[in-house]
Amino acid sequence: MQQSRFALDGMSPVRAGQTRIGVAGDIVLGANAEQVLGRVGATAWFPLREWVRDLDLLVMTFDSAFPGPDPKSWEPRIFTGVNSAQSLPLAKRTLFNLANNHSMDGGSGSLVAARRAFEARGIEIVGAGGSREEAETPWSTTVGGERVAVHAAAHHGCHPRPPLPDGGQVASLDSPSWWEQVEASVQDGVFVLVVLHGGVQESHYPSPTAIEISKKLVSLGANVVLWSHAHAVQGVVRTERGLVAYGLGNAIYLPLEGEPVRPHPVPSYDQGLYLEFEPDRRGIRHGEGMLFHREGVRLEPCEATGARMRWFDDLCARPVKTSYPAWWRLYRLKQDVFQQTIRYLRRDSLWKQLASIRPRHAAKFLAKITNARSDARDV
Numbered sequence: 384m385q386q387s388r389f390a391l392d393g394m395s396p397v398r399a400g401q402t403r404i405g406v407a408g409d410i411v412l413g414a415n416a417e418q419v420l421g422r423v424g425a426t427a428w429f430p431l432r433e434w435v436r437d438l439d440l441l442v443m444t445f446d447s448a449f450p451g452p453d454p455k456s457w458e459p460r461i462f463t464g465v466n467s468a469q470s471l472p473l474a475k476r477t478l479f480n481l482a483n484n485h486s487m488d489g490g491s492g493s494l495v496a497a498r499r500a501f502e503a504r505g506i507e508i509v510g511a512g513g514s515r516e517e518a519e520t521p522w523s524t525t526v527g528g529e530r531v532a533v534h535a536a537a538h539h540g541c542h543p544r545p546p547l548p549d550g551g552q553v554a555s556l557d558s559p560s561w562w563e564q565v566e567a568s569v570q571d572g573v574f575v576l577v578v579l580h581g582g583v584q585e586s587h588y589p590s591p592t593a594i595e596i597s598k599k600l601v602s603l604g605a606n607v608v609l610w611s612h613a614h615a616v617q618g619v620v621r622t623e624r625g626l627v628a629y630g631l632g633n634a635i636y637l638p639l640e641g642e643p644v645r646p647h648p649v650p651s652y653d654q655g656l657y658l659e660f661e662p663d664r665r666g667i668r669h670g671e672g673m674l675f676h677r678e679g680v681r682l683e684p685c686e687a688t689g690a691r692m693r694w695f696d697d698l699c700a701r702p703v704k705t706s707y708p709a710w711w712r713l714y715r716l717k718q719d720v721f722q723q724t725i726r727y728l729r730r731d732s733l734w735k736q737l738a739s740i741r742p743r744h745a746a747k748f749l750a751k752i753t754n755a756r757s758d759a760r761d762v
Contacts, residue, residue: 387684391670392621402527405438405659408631409446409611412467416637421466427680432472439526441474443634444611449496451489460488468500482510482535482553483580487544491551510535511553518554519561529662532568538581541612569604574664577605582613589629591708597627615651618698625667631656644679653677
């Protein structure tokens, strides 16, 4: 896998024998994946399972749920089980972010069931709890002599389930007390890692709103800001103290319908970005990345050469350009209006498709043109 690694912008490669933190994106496993993973078990995730084994800390987002007695009223609901939990790769310490739009799909019972399954494997959680205070409490530890605090929250644009009558909830970016917790960690002089759930799905570029939120956290003193939920790889931007990863893609996303080991209908959902760095609250100096793709239940590293790295370099460079907000608007018009219009017209003969257009379709079309999914609802 060595030829698949690449040093992050302005950083040196990680050093052998040093403290290492690894991060990856969303874990999305439904009921059909539960059946497959019950058969293949620990053979899933190779060969990257071997990579994470020696990490001092691994952080990922578990964007699924365990069944519970209080299912939410809207789709999609993503339920998995103990087979999936048993298949998950482990580092020396493994932490899952549950501040997302699926961890409470079955109500507070989902959290209880997930916590039980994760504890059996030695996996810890952050970002959800039986109360706002518990959900917002950062996970903290000492990693190789460096004190580390991990804060997790969901943006309202990803439509997380609101607080439940029994108090169960996920941490929210809209909560002033969550921001106060981040400030307190910075003032305490610890290495601050923030995991956020939000973004426009399938987009390889972050919205201006996501960039502004990230800049605010960096200005407060956060060392690392990570985004998930877009399910597509986005760029990594170096900051004075660390980095912002606008989209880690998927750690693993098996299709929710049909045969789960087949390629995903959205090709970008089969791609992911792993990052590894040595924590230093004064500033990260050693960090590497690795792009990978899914083949069945295996995660194969991609060689860091040629067109693939030029593509990734563009993902990293474009969001820092001064013209980015205007470019983003055009990008979303292309994705949301032009490409969807072409897809619609190709479903049948041109005249049949034009004849099937109704006023409600025109209204939706106009809304996409005027909004282009660039507002805060979608981050």
